[in-house]
Amino acid sequence: MTAAPDALRDLARSIAHEGAALAREMRQGGIDVADTKTSAVDVVTEADRAVEALVRQRITAQRPDDAILGEEGDDRPGTSGVRWVVDPIDGTVNYLYGLPDCAVSIAAEVEGRVVAGAVVTIPTGLEYAAAEGHGATRDGRLIAVRPTPPLAERLVLTGFGYRREVREHQAGCVARLLPEVRDIRRMGSCALDLCHVADGSADAYVEAGPHPWDWSAGGLVLREAGGRFELLDGSLDLGDHSVRNVVVGAPAQGWDSFVEALAQAGFLAAPSA
Secondary structure, three states: OOOOHHHHHHHHHHHHHHHHHHHHHHHHOOOOEEEEOOOOOOEEEHHHHHHHHHHHHHHHHHOOOOEEEEOOOOOEOOOOOEEEEEEEEEOHHHHHHOOOOOEEEEEEEEOOEEEEEEEEEOOOOOEEEEEOOOOEEEOOEEOOOOOOOOHHHOEEEEOOOOOHHHHHHHHHHHHHHHHHOOEEEEOOOHHHHHHHHHOOOOOEEEEEOOOHHHHHHHHHHHHHOOEEEEEEEEOOOOOOHHHHEEEEEEEOOOHHHHHHHHHHHOOEOOOOO
16 A cells, blocks of 8 residues: 555545534534543543544545554554544634634654645635645645744744643743744644744744644645754653653744744753753
8 A cells, every 4th residue: 555645645635624524514513622631721522523533434444554643532553654643623722712723634654754744724624735745735736934034023823731830831931032023923723833834924833742643744734835843852841751842843044043042032941961
């Protein structure tokens, strides 16, 4: 069974559109919180579960030997070397409230490297997609990062975790970064934030603690659009390594000055001696 990046991308696109349509239909009937995870504000809806179940079913039917990592379900092992990374609704709180930044995000890894992905918005069906070596698209049209302005003129996107101590740390870092840049936006979807940087709607993105299902597809879209995407060591240590992952995305031009600003603001761990 082929693991060509463009074939995996096309499957991710098809399934993500189907998942977004299901979530859109369920939202019209009204959505309530079904459960919580890390805190009372980290919510799960029935739509999250229904969309993930649909995505898993579709992947398994097409590629029964592939592994699946999903936000809401148990990991599914595989033997093909391909693993799908699924966020059924990235931006669940936005979805719950009827705000537009929420999407189905599906990525495919081959031997641990993300090579294909799609992010499809739930309200409108707007699609971002990428395959390694094939570029990134928005609704089928190639996209690219915008030219990088000086640091003081960059619009930076960010997000906040759901644990109180993580939020307090992030808020302090953002407060220190804000005077150094044009402005900061908090939209509520890691996947879409990375896509916004990819299509030139923003200059950079930073957030401590997102999970692989949050950033896998959007990170590839950004890389294929000519940007740079990395997981850097964060300064917050709560005994949980996940919060030490700082997701950073930006054009390659101006990368060093942005990372230096993040270090000065307290996002990043001090370099090892």
